[in-house]
Amino acid sequence: MQYETLSLTVAGQVATVTLNRPDVRNAFNETMIAELTAAFVALNARDDIRAVVLAANGKAFCAGADLNWMKKMAGYSDEENRADALRLAAMLSAIYRCNKPVIARVNGDAYAGGMGLICACDIVVALDTARFCLSEARLGLIPATIAPYVIRALGEQASRRYFTTAELFDCATALRLGLVSEAVSEDRLDATVQQLADTLCANGPQAVRACKQLVQDIAGRELNEALIEDTASRIARVRAGAEGREGVASFLEKRAPAWRN
Structure with a gap:
């Protein structure tokens, strides 16, 4: 354009x-x-x-x-x-x-x-x-x-x-x-x-996006059971995702994650 x-x-x-x-x-x-x-x-x-x-x-x-x-x-x-x-x-x-x-x-x-x-x-x-x-x-x-x-x-x-x-x-x-x-x-x-x-750019691209969204969604909210449940659900989804699994594996294996290659 x-x-x-x-x-x-x-x-x-x-x-x-x-x-x-x-x-x-x-x-x-x-x-x-x-x-x-x-x-x-x-x-x-x-x-x-x-x-x-x-x-x-x-x-x-x-x-x-x-x-x-x-x-x-x-x-x-x-x-x-x-x-x-x-x-x-x-x-x-x-x-x-x-x-x-x-x-x-x-x-x-x-x-x-x-x-x-x-x-x-x-x-x-x-x-x-x-x-x-x-x-x-x-x-x-x-x-x-x-x-x-x-x-x-x-x-x-x-x-x-x-x-x-x-x-x-x-x-x-x-x-x-x-x-x-x-x-x-x-x-x-x-x-x-x-x-x-x-x-x-060195960080997980999906994680960076999710981090930005996390701040926007959480800022100013009351710290209650609904918020606790929301944040627990978010980290559970990320841990189970491909990028989260690759990030943890690369750390344990002392290598660069796939998104840096």
């Missing part, structure tokens, strides 16, 4: 989706939203891909919504605004629900909807000079569509502050809050992302 606003490349078992509107700080419009959704839906269906990197060209990661797109939205009806918001929600869900782990390679600032993109990813590696902002309240708006992902990443208390103040915060703060997994210098950004991708 040919894209207008992004590029998709594959190296080995790692796919890289790169936002490619550097002239507008990779702000997204309806075309980028549709293309990101399509790209992640396609990657979700590919068994040869084991990890995905979400990157960006230029100085910024993503400035949020494109100004021209926002101007057009100002004339939308309630029904059109709702449909537009649902398309944005579908894009974020496609990233969050992708059955491969997604690494955000944050090369610069991320504002508003750009924060939603980051928070929908599983691992975030950012330049130590990157800045972050949930800027919607400055415009009389709210970060509603991205809220489910941002609150999961930042936590409730920090979200209360940064949703309402629309303050800019630095990478050190993002690291302390848990939004960023690793903060690195520019010369270490690519190497750190590659190391994480290699680590993911």
Whole structure:
């Protein structure tokens, strides 16, 4: 598929989706939203891909919504605004629900909807000079569509502050809050992302998918008998599966598992 606003490349078992509107700080419009959704839906269906990197060209990661797109939205009806918001929600869900782990390679600032993109990813590696902002309240708006992902990443208390103040915060703060997994210098950004991708690809592919799903399913649930039964059933199925049996056998036999060959 040919894209207008992004590029998709594959190296080995790692796919890289790169936002490619550097002239507008990779702000997204309806075309980028549709293309990101399509790209992640396609990657979700590919068994040869084991990890995905979400990157960006230029100085910024993503400035949020494109100004021209926002101007057009100002004339939308309630029904059109709702449909537009649902398309944005579908894009974020496609990233969050992708059955491969997604690494955000944050090369610069991320504002508003750009924060939603980051928070929908599983691992975030950012330049130590990157800045972050949930800027919607400055415009009389709210970060509603991205809220489910941002609150999961930042936590409730920090979200209360940064949703309402629309303050800019630095990478050190993002690291302390848990939004960023690793903060690195520019010369270490690519190497750190590659190391994480290699680590993911060394693990059992079905196990990695199941681990990602496990976190999404278990987080926030009450610790009760139903949850205990659910987790016991999951590990029982994995132990009995071909990948689980191969992984244990390779460990006992001191050899590499089949999925690394």
